[in-house]
Amino acid sequence: MAEDESSLAEFEQVDFLKDRHVRFFQRCLQVLPERYSSLETSRLTIVFFALSGLDVLNALDVVDKPSLIEWIYSLQVLPTEDQSNLGRCGFRGSSHLGVPYNPSKGPGFPHPYDSGHVAMTYTGLACLIILGDDLGRVNKEACLAGLKALQLEDGSFYAVPEGSENDMRFVYCAACICYMLSDWSGMDIQRAVQYIRNSMSYDNGIGQGAGLESHGGSTFCAIATLCLMGKLQETLSERELNRIRRWCILRQQSGFHGRPNKPVDTCYSFWVGATLQLLDVFQYSNFEKNRNYILSTQDRLVGGFAKWPDSHPDALHAYFGICGLSLIGEPGLRRVHPALNVSERAFEHLQQLHRTWREACT
Amino acid sequence: MQFSIYIIAECNMKLMTRDDKSLLYNVGGKEGVLDEEVLLLTQQLLSSNPDFATLWNYRREILLHLETVRSEDEIQRLYEEELSFLEACLKVNPKSYGSWHHRGWVSTRLPRPDWARELSLCERCLSLDDRNFHCWDYRRMVVRVSGVPVDQELQFTDRLIGSNFSNYSSWHYRSTLLPLLHPGSPEAASPQREPPTSSLLKEYELVQNAFFTDPNDQSAWFYYRWLLGRGVCVCVCVCVCVWGFSTNSEVILRCGYRNALYYKSLTHLHKICDLPPGTISDTSNEHNLTVHWTERHTHRDCALYTGRSESWCRDSATDLELFRSELSVEKSSVLQSELQSCTQLLELEPQNKWCLLTIILLMRALDPLGYEKETLAYFQTLKEVDSMRTSYYSDLCSKFMIENTILKMEYAEVRVFSLCEKNLSTLCHLDQLLLVTHINLSSNQLLGLPPQFAMLQCLEVLQADDNAIENLEGVYHLSKLEEVSLRNNNITQLSDLKILTTCPRLARLDLRGNPITQIANIQSQLAELLPSITELLL
Numbered sequence: 001m002a003e004d005e006s007s008l009a010e011f012e013q014v015d016f017l018k019d020r021h022v023r024f025f026q027r028c029l030q031v032l033p034e035r036y037s038s039l040e041t042s043r044l045t046i047v048f049f050a051l052s053g054l055d056v057l058n059a060l061d062v063v064d065k066p067s068l069i070e071w072i073y074s075l076q077v078l079p080t081e082d083q084s085n086l087g088r089c090g091f092r093g094s095s096h097l098g099v100p101y102n103p104s105k106g107p108g109f110p111h112p113y114d115s116g117h118v119a120m121t122y123t124g125l126a127c128l129i130i131l132g133d134d135l136g137r138v139n140k141e142a143c144l145a146g147l148k149a150l151q152l153e154d155g156s157f158y159a160v161p162e163g164s165e166n167d168m169r170f171v172y173c174a175a176c177i178c179y180m181l182s183d184w185s186g187m188d189i190q191r192a193v194q195y196i197r198n199s200m201s202y203d204n205g206i207g208q209g210a211g212l213e214s215h216g217g218s219t220f221c222a223i224a225t226l227c228l229m230g231k232l233q234e235t236l237s238e239r240e241l242n243r244i245r246r247w248c249i250l251r252q253q254s255g256f257h258g259r260p261n262k263p264v265d266t267c268y269s270f271w272v273g274a275t276l277q278l279l280d281v282f283q284y285s286n287f288e289k290n291r292n293y294i295l296s297t298q299d300r301l302v303g304g305f306a307k308w309p310d311s312h313p314d315a316l317h318a319y320f321g322i323c324g325l326s327l328i329g330e331p332g333l334r335r336v337h338p339a340l341n342v343s344e345r346a347f348e349h350l351q352q353l354h355r356t357w358r359e360a361c362t
Numbered sequence: 363m364q365f366s367i368y369i370i371a372e373c374n375m376k377l378m379t380r381d382d383k384s385l386l387y388n389v390g391g392k393e394g395v396l397d398e399e400v401l402l403l404t405q406q407l408l409s410s411n412p413d414f415a416t417l418w419n420y421r422r423e424i425l426l427h428l429e430t431v432r433s434e435d436e437i438q439r440l441y442e443e444e445l446s447f448l449e450a451c452l453k454v455n456p457k458s459y460g461s462w463h464h465r466g467w468v469s470t471r472l473p474r475p476d477w478a479r480e481l482s483l484c485e486r487c488l489s490l491d492d493r494n495f496h497c498w499d500y501r502r503m504v505v506r507v508s509g510v511p512v513d514q515e516l517q518f519t520d521r522l523i524g525s526n527f528s529n530y531s532s533w534h535y536r537s538t539l540l541p542l543l544h545p546g547s548p549e550a551a552s553p554q555r556e557p558p559t560s561s562l563l564k565e566y567e568l569v570q571n572a573f574f575t576d577p578n579d580q581s582a583w584f585y586y587r588w589l590l591g592r593g594v595c596v597c598v599c600v601c602v603c604v605w606g607f608s609t610n611s612e613v614i615l616r617c618g619y620r621n622a623l624y625y626k627s628l629t630h631l632h633k634i635c636d637l638p639p640g641t642i643s644d645t646s647n648e649h650n651l652t653v654h655w656t657e658r659h660t661h662r663d664c665a666l667y668t669g670r671s672e673s674w675c676r677d678s679a680t681d682l683e684l685f686r687s688e689l690s691v692e693k694s695s696v697l698q699s700e701l702q703s704c705t706q707l708l709e710l711e712p713q714n715k716w717c718l719l720t721i722i723l724l725m726r727a728l729d730p731l732g733y734e735k736e737t738l739a740y741f742q743t744l745k746e747v748d749s750m751r752t753s754y755y756s757d758l759c760s761k762f763m764i765e766n767t768i769l770k771m772e773y774a775e776v777r778v779f780s781l782c783e784k785n786l787s788t789l790c791h792l793d794q795l796l797l798v799t800h801i802n803l804s805s806n807q808l809l810g811l812p813p814q815f816a817m818l819q820c821l822e823v824l825q826a827d828d829n830a831i832e833n834l835e836g837v838y839h840l841s842k843l844e845e846v847s848l849r850n851n852n853i854t855q856l857s858d859l860k861i862l863t864t865c866p867r868l869a870r871l872d873l874r875g876n877p878i879t880q881i882a883n884i885q886s887q888l889a890e891l892l893p894s895i896t897e898l899l900l
Contacts, residue, residue: 037410037411038410038413039413040411041411041413041414041415041416042413096414097416113416113419113420115416117415159415160415160416160419162415162416162419164415164418164419164459164460164463165459165460165462165463201532201537201588202537202538202585202588203534203537203584203585203588208495208499211502211538212495213495213498213530213531213534214534215495237417246692249751249754250580250751251844252750252751256752259493259530260530260580260581260584261493261530261579261580261581262493281754281757283753284751284754284757285750285751285754286749286750286751289750290783302634316632
């Protein structure tokens with residue numbers, strides 16, 4: 001990781017400051033600055049960025065795992081005594097609604113507005129896996145019932161049962177949930193696959209929905225979903241895959257951007273990089289330019305990464321910057337599973353869990 | 363209970379915890395809770411956190427309730443205030459999913475919607491950020507619901523594009539509008555292609571103006587490529603086979619097909635039917651069969667000759683124009699004139715990668731063999747100009763070399779396929795090599811023979827010297843294969859060769875210059891593994 005002292009003076013500083021990033025994520029888990037208050041309802045996703053980031057940095061030992069596990073379980077929307085809220089179960093983003101604290105011991109508290117959010121259920125489960133939990137207190141049937149209630153006719157998903165926008169992001173969240181719980185009964189796979197096909201755009205990228213502009217983020221969500229389902233080759237012909245590969249590989253300008261004619265942004269080094277990896281062509285991208293861009297957005301004082309150089313770092317870009325570096329094989333980082341977006345170590349723990357569940361059935 | 367995570371926030375959080383209990387706990391038919399006062403409270407919260415989905419939903423519930431107890435004028439006023447509130451939210455965060463979604467909902471509830479106002483909001487938003495897809499999506503919805511005619515929207519994109527060619531989102535929008543005005547020919551209804559309409563030609567002109575003005579702007583090039591390729595990919599029967607085999611007393615004639623365009627499985631053909639006994643008589647020398655694929659309006663003929671136990675009939679890659687169907691719609695005269703325009707541009711901008719890529723595409727569409735030399739030269743320039751993607755272009759170039767070799771083979775009507783020294787890093791289009799008997803892949807950079815290689819069912823001789831092959835998984839069940847030459851490759855152990863046991867006719871094997879030759883006793887081990895081999899070179 002350390003460069004020659006002499007060359008450092010001449011070139012831009014391109015060393016990866018691991019310790020700063022560890023401290024950055026630690027701070028994310030303790031106190032967030034005021035400007036994050038608008039993300040209160042999605043606080044669990046920030047926890048995911050920090051935990052998964054620390055995992056990839058090989059530094060999870062700085063975290064108080066039991067406390068965090070308790071807190072995450074307190075976010076689960078559990079079935080009430082009379083089971084009337086099954087279609088609203090899942091995980092919340094934080095305690096903002098004021099429901100009494102309950103680390104998933106006993107039935108849920110009846111509240112007319114309490115419901116899970118698909119992205120929080122996804123990140124909640126992912127965090128538990130990363131922390132080594134066995135998902136023992138997750139009410140799987142309830143989570144899957146809550147997920148089923150979110151799918152629309154066209155195959156896409158709402159975020160919450162009362163309704164919201166619906167697009168590819170939530171299709172991906174749904175797929176991750178089913179994958180982690182090893183149970184695809186939570187969604188109509190055929191319809192979801194159809195939604196993905198319908199979202200392919202004229203320029204061969206994939207948009208958030210039918211007729212919408214191709215976007216690196218939604219392309220990742222679509223391809224990763226198909227991979228998690230095991231249906232990539234079945235859904236897309238070789239010609240179509242080649243076209244998607246072409247669209248994706250042309251996203252690299254130095255780092256990657258998410259759409260043509262937009263500036264590059266650190267997080268796309270993961271969104272597009274992981275897509276290229278899943279499509280077996282990541283090795284054709286230029287690693288050096290990618291790495292140089294990501295590191296140019298590194299905050300040398302505070303740690304973390306920003307979307308652009310000389311901007312403020314944030315948890316999301318810090319996490320995806322590190323994942324982007326992991327994809328190109330930066331030393332000292334764990335490998336990231338490109339479809340599930342957790343470390344390979346966490347992924348193996350999940351596999352082990354699945355084996356245990358299977359054995360328990362037989 | 364100690365939370366490990368907490369947030370320092372402003373008064374909005376205090377507002378929530380103070381009033382939240384009364385607001386959200388007591389809802390449900392209770393008087394005074396679904397009223398404007400609550401709207402005001404939730405407004406303050408949503409101003410700082412527009413992505414609080416629950417609160418937007420709560421607002422919708424309140425508004426729906428008020429619809430039942432207020433007059434139409436009051437409802438109109440209520441929703442107009444909602445729109446003003448939303449504009450303020452969008453000023454702060456023009457990319458909030460929650461705000462746009464709510465606005466979309468409000469627009470459908472207004473007793474007297476003002477679509478002109480909505481369209482003008484979109485214009486203002488887009489003038490600040492022409493790539494804001496939330497705004498584009500909202501505009502599309504407004505257009506759809508209010509029934510704005512498609513050609514009017516097309517004019518809108520004309521204006522935007524005219525003022526700023528570099529507007530990817532406008533081109534994208536145009537791509538969704540055009541097919542509404544000019545639907546393509548119904549899927550495979552007829553093999554004939556529509557002649558280019560004048561509006562399509564005007565479209566070409568528009569795009570050309572764009573990339574002549576700013577050749578470095580990707581948006582026009584992507585749109586252009588799409589325009590050129592607006593053809594329908596027709597599914598065809600690639601290969602029909604009739605073969606006979608006897609079981610005890612009967613001779614069974616079976617007919618099958620393989621559709622290589624969607625080829626997924628390895629070796630088996632899809633069986634169509636067994637021919638009824640007595641179909642093939644001994645008196646006739648030739649029997650002609652036709653397979654009709656009614657869904658796709660296509661058919662394939664096959665002839666079975668006496669004395670032959672099997673017969674294959676397939677379309678050549680030339681007939682199918684398989685490699686050209688990227689740009690299938692246009693007559694070659696149109697493509698030719700497009701090629702001229704691009705070549706002109708290249709003279710002015712010799713380093714422009716988009717121009718190079720498009721020229722290569724057009725050349726391959728028009729005459730892949732005729733333009734082979736130029737295409738290779740352009741590829742070389744492309745690799746220098748866009749050095750970030752050098753390995754991607756090498757891969758692409760390998761594919762084109764293979765395509766050209768396939769075309770040459772068919773023109774010469776031979777079944778010998780030679781790809782020596784073509785810098786190949788990868789193999790593809792193996793489904794086009796079903797009839798090949800001799801293949802030469804020597805002096806390339808291949809690492810292995812992939813599973814699809816097993817499609818070469820007629821293969822008799824395989825030469826693949828001077829590569830880096832370690833993996834032979836595609837040399838599987840090749841029942842006619844007699845000779846394999848793998849000099850100077852990377853075969854290291856006996857297990858690498860195990861797959862050759864599936865090729866019963868294999869008689870000659872050349873493994874000189876492979877690491878495996880260093881293993882003690884390898885000669886006798888190989889003799890045991892592959893007893894059919896008569897000539898083994900180590």
